Amino acid sequence: MPAPRSTGDRPLGIPTRGTTAPNRLRRIDRWVTGTYARLLRAADDPLVVDLGYGASPVTTVELADRLRAVRPDVEVVGIEIDPVRVAAAQPLAREGLSFRRGGFELALGGRRPVLVRALNVLRQYDEAAAWGAWATLQARLAPGGLLVDGTCDELGRRATWVAVTPEGPRTLTLAARLAGLGRPSDLAERLPKALIHRNVEGEAVFAFLRAFDSAWDSAAPYASFGARQRWMAACRTLRDTGWPVADGPARWRLGEVTLAWSAVAPR
Structure with a gap:
C-alpha cells in the first residue's frame, strides 16, 4: 500500500477496520500518564489527538478522562477519516473533548498537538507507508511532542508501541497481562x-x-x-x-x- 498522500481536501489515509472495546488501550494510557506526565503538564497548549479511534469513540473518552487526572485542562480531539463514525461520536463531545473528520494531516487548523495516540492504525499499511505516516505526523507535533504508534490485541492484554518525537523514534515498549x-x-x-x-x-x-x-x-x-x-x-x-x-x-x-x-x- 502506498504512503498516504494529499488529494485536495480529502483526509490522508484510509479507514481502519474500526474494532475497539472499552479499556482496550488502558495499558498504553497508563504508560503515557506515568511516563510523560511532565510533558503534558509543561505544555503551553495541552492539545492531544486520538487518531483513528474506530467505530466507537469509547477509548477516546477514556483517554480524555485519564489525561485529565494529569492535566485538568487537557483538550482531546478524536480524529477519524470515516464521517459516519465522526457523526456517531458527537453526542459524547463535551468541554475538552471533541471529534472531527481527518487523517494523518490532523486537520487542526494549524495547531500542533503535544501528543498523538495512533493505536491499531498503521497495521493495515505496508512498512514504507507506515514510515511515511510517521514523517507526516512528526512534522505536525508541537516542539518536544510525542507520537505513540502501536498495536494491541482485541482485549488490550498484549500490546507494543513506539514513542516517536519530532526528531525520530525513541523507545519501544512491550506490555502484557x-x-x-x-x-x-x-x-x-x-x-x-x-x-x-x-x-x-x-x-x-x-x-x-x-x-x-x-x-x-x-x-x-x-x-x-x-x-x-x-x-x-x-x-x-x-x-x-x-x-x-x-x-x-x-x-x-x-x-x-x-x-x-x-x-x-x-x-
Missing part, C-alpha cells in the same frame, strides 16, 4: 508495523526477542512466586546483560518493559 503469557516473544505478533516484518534472523528486534526469551527461561525459578516476579527478573537480566532498558522495577511490575529504539531499529 502476564497471567497466561507463554514467553515474551508471544508479543511479536503485536509489534508495530515498523518492526513486525523485521522479526527475522539478522534483525535487531529478532535478537532482542530471543534474548528476552532466554532471560525468561533463566528466570523460571521465580515462577513459583508468580508471573510478575518472573517478568521482573527477566527484565533485570536484560538490563544487566547490556540491553538499553529505559525503565525499572516500578514499570516492570506492571507487565511493561521499555528499551531504547536504537536497540531494535531495522537494519
Whole structure:
C-alpha cells in the first residue's frame, strides 16, 4: 500500500477496520500518564489527538478522562477519516473533548498537538507507508511532542508501541497481562508495523526477542512466586546483560518493559 498522500481536501489515509472495546488501550494510557506526565503538564497548549479511534469513540473518552487526572485542562480531539463514525461520536463531545473528520494531516487548523495516540492504525499499511505516516505526523507535533504508534490485541492484554518525537523514534515498549503469557516473544505478533516484518534472523528486534526469551527461561525459578516476579527478573537480566532498558522495577511490575529504539531499529 502506498504512503498516504494529499488529494485536495480529502483526509490522508484510509479507514481502519474500526474494532475497539472499552479499556482496550488502558495499558498504553497508563504508560503515557506515568511516563510523560511532565510533558503534558509543561505544555503551553495541552492539545492531544486520538487518531483513528474506530467505530466507537469509547477509548477516546477514556483517554480524555485519564489525561485529565494529569492535566485538568487537557483538550482531546478524536480524529477519524470515516464521517459516519465522526457523526456517531458527537453526542459524547463535551468541554475538552471533541471529534472531527481527518487523517494523518490532523486537520487542526494549524495547531500542533503535544501528543498523538495512533493505536491499531498503521497495521493495515505496508512498512514504507507506515514510515511515511510517521514523517507526516512528526512534522505536525508541537516542539518536544510525542507520537505513540502501536498495536494491541482485541482485549488490550498484549500490546507494543513506539514513542516517536519530532526528531525520530525513541523507545519501544512491550506490555502484557502476564497471567497466561507463554514467553515474551508471544508479543511479536503485536509489534508495530515498523518492526513486525523485521522479526527475522539478522534483525535487531529478532535478537532482542530471543534474548528476552532466554532471560525468561533463566528466570523460571521465580515462577513459583508468580508471573510478575518472573517478568521482573527477566527484565533485570536484560538490563544487566547490556540491553538499553529505559525503565525499572516500578514499570516492570506492571507487565511493561521499555528499551531504547536504537536497540531494535531495522537494519
